[in-house]
Amino acid sequence: MGDQLKVLILAAEVVPFAKTGGLADVTGALPKALRALGHDVRVAMPRYGQIDRMTFGLQPVSAPYPVPLDNSQEEATLLEGRISSRHGDVPIYFIEQPRLYERDGIYMYPDDAERFIFFCRAALEGMRVLGWQPDVIHCHDWHTAIVPNWLKTIYRQDPFFERTASVYTIHNLAYQGIFGYRVLEVAGLAAYGFIVHPDIPHLNDVVDFMGRGIYYADIINTVSETYAQEILTPQCGEGLDPLLRDRRDRLFGVLNGVDYEIFNPETDPLLPATYSRANLEGKARCKQALQRQFGLEERSEAPLIGAVSRLSDHKGFDLIAAIIETVFQQTEAQLVIAGTGDQRYHDLFASLQHRYRGRLGVAYTFNDELSRLIYAGSDMYVMPSRLEPCGLGQLISLRYGTIPIVRATGGLADTVHDWDPRSRTGNGFVFRDYDHMALFATLVRAVETYKYREVWQDLMLRAMSADHSWEASARRYVDLYQRALVSRRHQQREAAS
Template sequence: NDWHTAIIPNWLKTIYAEDPFFQKTATVYTIHNLAYQGIFGWRILEIAGIDEYGFLYPEIAELANVVDLMARGILFADVITTVSERYAQEILTPEYGEKLDPILRDRKDRLFGILNGIDTEELNPATDPYLAANFDVSSLDRRVENKLDLQRKANMPPNPDVPLLGMISRLTDQKGFDLVGQVIDPLLRLFDVQFVLLGTGDPHYHAMFRRVAEEYPDKTGIFLTFNAELAQKIYGGSDMFLMPSRFEPCGLGQMIAMRYGSVPVVRETGGLADTVKDFDPRTGEGNGFTFKQYDPWAFFGAIIRAVETWKHRDVWRKLQIRGMTQDFSWDRSARKYIEVYFKALEFRAAETVGGSRP
C-alpha cells in the first residue's frame, strides 16, 4: 500500500529474482494517493540491500541521486490497484498523474480501480450509540430528532425547517476548502441555511472558520477538532453533506453520509464520481448533487440546487432512501480483489515462463 511498501515488488524482481521460494510470488500494489510518493536519496537503496547505484530505469525517470519508491512499486508490481475506477482513469493523465502518468499509461493493462467499502455493521444508523434517535428507511421520520440534537450541540437554534449542511474533513486545499472559503459568506448571508463543520488542518483555514463562526453565530457550528461522537451526529443529523474535493481517490464520507440519510453535494472526481450521481428532477434519478468544474460558483450552484430540492420533502425522502439502500459494503469490493489476485498470479506465471522483466 502506497510508497511505504513499494520496495517489496522491487526486491522480488531483482535481488530475489532467482530465489526458488519466491518464484511464484505475485504482488498487488495499491495506490491510495499518488501525491505521496516516497522520494529519497540513493542511499535508501543501499539500506534496502539493492545494489543499483548509477543504474536508471528510463520508465520512471529517476534522477541519478533520487529514488521514487512509488514509481518502483508501479514498475515492478504484477498488478496495480487504486481505490476507485474513476481515480484509476484520472491518474493516467498529466492533471492527476503527479508525473507518474507515463509509467501508469505504459502499465494500464495491469491497473485496476476497486472502490473501497465501509463497515456497514459498525456504521449503521439503526444501532449507532452516538445518535439521539436510531432509525432506518422504515422509520426515517425519527431522523429529525438527530437534526435537532445536532443543532443544540452546535449552539444553533433548533429548527427542523432550516436546511442543515455538514462537513467532516481535513481542512486542506485538496478537500476543496479554497472553494468553501469563496462561497461560505454569500451562502450564509443570502440563504436561510445552517452549517456545521468538524475537522482540523491548515492554520489559515482555522482562522477563516473562526471568523465565520463569529460573524454567523446562529447559523454555524464550527468544531476545529476531531470527535468521533460528533462525526456520527453530523452524518445522522445533517440534511446535506459537502465534499467539494479538488481530487478524491475514493472518499468514504459520501458513502457514510448516504448510509445515514444525508444527501451528498460533491465534485465529480475520483470515488465521488463513482458513488454519487447527480439528481435529475425530470427523471427522478440520482442520489446526490454534483458539479464538474473546480470552480466556486459551480459548487455554489450545486448547493443551491440541493437546498431548493430539499424543500420538496417527498422528493428529498426518495433521495435519502436511495442513498441509504445502496450497497457500499466491503463484500462487493472483496470479490473484485479476489479476481485481481488471480490476475496477478496469471501475470506472474507468464513472466516466470517467459523470463521477462516488467
C-alpha cells in the same frame, strides 16, 4: 491455484489499531470481506508505541528473529492480534522493534524510509518464521511499495517467495515516498540501481518508493475507476503518468467500500438515536442533537450541511470560503464542519462563527463520535474536492441518508449521481468545474430541493438503499489477485524458456 487464496496485506496503518486517514479504514475492512469470501487473509503492520499490547491482547508468536538491514541484521519480534469479524477473526501480525517504532507518532520522522523498509522486510521474514507462504502480497501506498521490487530482485529465486505475486494499491498518488540513493543500500538494492525512465528524469537519481511499486508490481490498482483514468494524465499523474501509461494494461480501479458492521444507522452505538429506511424518526433526533452540539438554532426546516474533512485547498475549502457568506445571506442553510488543516481556514471560520452565530459551527478536531453525529444529523454532506481518489465521506453519508454535494472527480464521480427531478434518478448533487460559482449553484439547488419534503425523503431512501459495502469490492480484489498470479506464472515461464 485452488479456490482459497492465501493473502498477506501489508499496510502502515489499520483500524482499529492506528489511523491517520482512509487507508486505515480500507485495510481494516477489506480483510474481513475477504475472510467472508473464504480466503485465508492475514495482515501485518508495525507495532507503534500507541498500540498497547494489553489493550489489544497482543501475544508473541515468535522469538526475536534477524532481519537483513543495510548490510547487517537487526532483530524483530512478531506479535499477533485479531481483527474481529462476524465471519471469523482475521489474524494481524505486528512487527515489534522498539528503536524504530516506540515513538509518539506514526509518520514524519527523519528515518521513515528505514522504518518502513524494516517493517516490510520483517513482515516477509516473519512469514518464513511462521511457515505461512502467501500466494499474494497486497501492498498499500508508498510505505510497502518496496515489496514488489524485492519479489522481482532479491527474493526472485527464494523458494519460499518465488511463486508469490504482488498487488500494489495506490490510495493517493501525491504521497510517493521520495528519498536519496542511501535508501537503496538500506534496502539491499544498491546493486540494481535507480529506475531509469526517459520521460521521468527524476526517477534516475532518487528512490521513489511509489514509482518502484508501480514499476515492479504484477497488478496495480487505485481506489476508483475514474481516478485510475485521471492518473494517466499529466494533470493528475503527479509526475508518474508516463510510467502509469506504460503499465496501463495492468492498472485497474477498485472502488473502496464501507464497513457496514461499523457504519450502520440502525445499530450505531455512537448516535443519540438510531434509524432505518423503514423508520427515519431517529434521524430528526440526530439533527436536533447536532444543532445543540454546535450551538445552532434548533430549526428542523433549516437545511443543515455537514463536512468532516481536512481544511485545505485540496479538499475544496477555497471554494467553500469564497461562497460561505453568500450562502448564509441568500439561504436558510446551516453549516457544521469538523477537522483541522491550514491555519488560514481556522482563522476564517473562527471569524465567521462570531458573525453567523447559530448558523455556523466548527470543531477543530477529528473525533469519531462527533463525525458519526455529523453524518447522521446533517441533511447534506459537502465534498467539493479538487481531487478525491475514492472518498469515504460520501459513501458514509449515503449510508446515513445524508445527501452528498460533490465535485465530479475520482470516486466522487463514480458513486454520486446528480439528482434529476424529472426522472427521479440520482442520489446527490454534482458539479464538474472546479469553480466556486459552480459549487454555489449546486448548493442552492440542493437547498431548494430540500423544501419539497416528499421529494427529499425519496432522495434519502434512494441514498440509503445503495450498496457500498465491501463485498463487491472484495470480489474485485480476488479477481486482481488471480490476475496477478497468472501474470507471475507467465513471467516465470518466460524466464525459464
